[in-house]
Amino acid sequence: xxxxxxxxxxxxxxxxxxxxxxxxxxxxxxxxxxxxxxxxxxxxxxxxxxxxxxxxxxxxxxxxxxxxxxxxxxxxxxxxxxxxxxxxxxxxxxxxxxxxxxxxxxxxxxxxxxxxxxxxxxxxxxxxxxxxxxxxxxxxxxxxxxxxxxxxxxxxxxxxxxxxxxxxxxxxxxxxxxxxxxxxxxxxxxxxxxxxxxxxxxxxxxxxxxxxxxxxxxxxxxxxxxxxxxxxxxxxxxxxxxxxxxxxxxxxxxxxxxxxxxxxxxxxxxxxxxxxxx
Amino acid sequence: xxxxxxxxxxxxxxxxxxxxxxxxxxxxxxxxxxxxxxxxxxxxxxxxxxxxxxxxxxxxxxxxxxxxxxxxxxxxxxxxxxxxxxxxxxxxxxxxxxxxxxxxxxxxxxxxxxxxxxxxxxxxxxxxxxxxxxxxxxxxxxxxxxxxxxxxxxxxxxxxxxxxxxxxxxxxxxxxxxxxx
Numbered sequence: 359x360x361x362x363x364x365x366x367x368x369x370x371x372x373x374x375x376x377x378x379x380x381x382x383x384x385x386x387x388x389x390x391x392x393x394x395x396x397x398x399x400x401x402x403x404x405x406x407x408x409x410x411x412x413x414x415x416x417x418x419x420x421x422x423x424x425x426x427x428x429x430x431x432x433x434x435x436x437x438x439x440x441x442x443x444x445x446x447x448x449x450x451x452x453x454x455x456x457x458x459x460x461x462x463x464x465x466x467x468x469x470x471x472x473x474x475x476x477x478x479x480x481x482x483x484x485x486x487x488x489x490x491x492x493x494x495x496x497x498x499x500x501x502x503x504x505x506x507x508x509x510x511x512x513x514x515x516x517x518x519x520x521x522x523x524x525x526x527x528x529x530x531x532x533x534x535x536x537x538x539x540x541x542x543x544x545x546x547x548x549x550x551x552x553x554x555x556x557x558x559x560x561x562x563x564x565x566x567x568x569x570x571x572x573x574x575x576x577x578x579x580x581x582x583x584x585x586x587x588x589x590x591x592x593x594x595x596x597x598x599x600x601x602x603x604x605x606x607x608x609x610x611x612x613x614x615x616x617x618x619x620x621x622x623x624x625x626x627x628x629x630x631x632x633x634x635x636x
Numbered sequence: 637x638x639x640x641x642x643x644x645x646x647x648x649x650x651x652x653x654x655x656x657x658x659x660x661x662x663x664x665x666x667x668x669x670x671x672x673x674x675x676x677x678x679x680x681x682x683x684x685x686x687x688x689x690x691x692x693x694x695x696x697x698x699x700x701x702x703x704x705x706x707x708x709x710x711x712x713x714x715x716x717x718x719x720x721x722x723x724x725x726x727x728x729x730x731x732x733x734x735x736x737x738x739x740x741x742x743x744x745x746x747x748x749x750x751x752x753x754x755x756x757x758x759x760x761x762x763x764x765x766x767x768x769x770x771x772x773x774x775x776x777x778x779x780x781x782x783x784x785x786x787x788x789x790x791x792x793x794x795x796x797x798x799x800x801x802x803x804x805x806x807x808x809x810x811x812x813x814x815x816x817x
Contacts, residue, residue: 598811
């Protein structure tokens, strides 16, 4: 067994929360630069210019990239031979609370009915997968409410197939329009069941924007969806243009013979995530 | 499309000259308010009690800023999505509110209220909260402190960059999606 100290995990998580909220991932920044160079509308180009300036300012001043520092979502791949005295969930939650406090990050978690703020952005939303070995990888995503509100899960009929999937995704982005802060990134979960489809859809957002899916068929589907969505012309912040979506990332899982579950997780352009390995 | 520099409180003359697509650099006092604050403002109106600020000519910014970092009046402060305030906005417009500031679409009732009351809806750039915070030179909580990031703040803005999304004449800036069917 390999022991990893809870305090080490908490410290790393706190650092990661602060860092991710003040520094755009390099692949996201590169896409914004591409958009600034390539966007066909002046209004859209101006949005990209502002977003790049915002990223520079955030890195320099440590003001968060966006005031919505999100609910804190963690994906943990934990070796079956790893032990964390005190517990992995507690270690992550404590690190998150410290990071949001010390980093002057907004606490956005509240009671669903009374709407009373929990005050510490807790609880963290933590997904743990056990993997063979003694490694530990923790990925953190700051998921804002505006883009999350535009996300959907649906249970299609198997007969609807790929065409049905495409139609649902394009209509979802069209209906969301300017609301989720386009240009967006789409995490698409196809298959699984009612809880697995949205889980893999969101986790797909951790992939690099410029990576190409190792399965050529899925890579082709991602390219097809990206082109279809960008034909909508919604553009940056809904002001019109060719950049409605920066990337589409698909995850698939086998499903019940009766079902075709589909989840569309909409991510805003401020795609903040980081990971740490022990 | 024109660019205007305007001072709050806004007047009918100000809003009547604005058209969707115009750029506005807003100066003066604006008030923050989002979901929970709107519910509380509405409850005060229902009880016939005074609001924490004068609605006449006022501008409400749909924002829940991040905590101020040392040496700055406020943290990151970009717009939140506006449709969630659609349930409350028509009543506030009818009582003198001249502008709301946010991002995203408004419903027909809000657009009608703008037309009826010579009022407008401005868009600010979502996800540019650090950049927009530079235009906020002062900020203080004036009501509902218990709401934390959702408290009502009186903010002083200097050349706050906005686009007219909906004007008082039914005009709208947002691109309509190109759907085949």
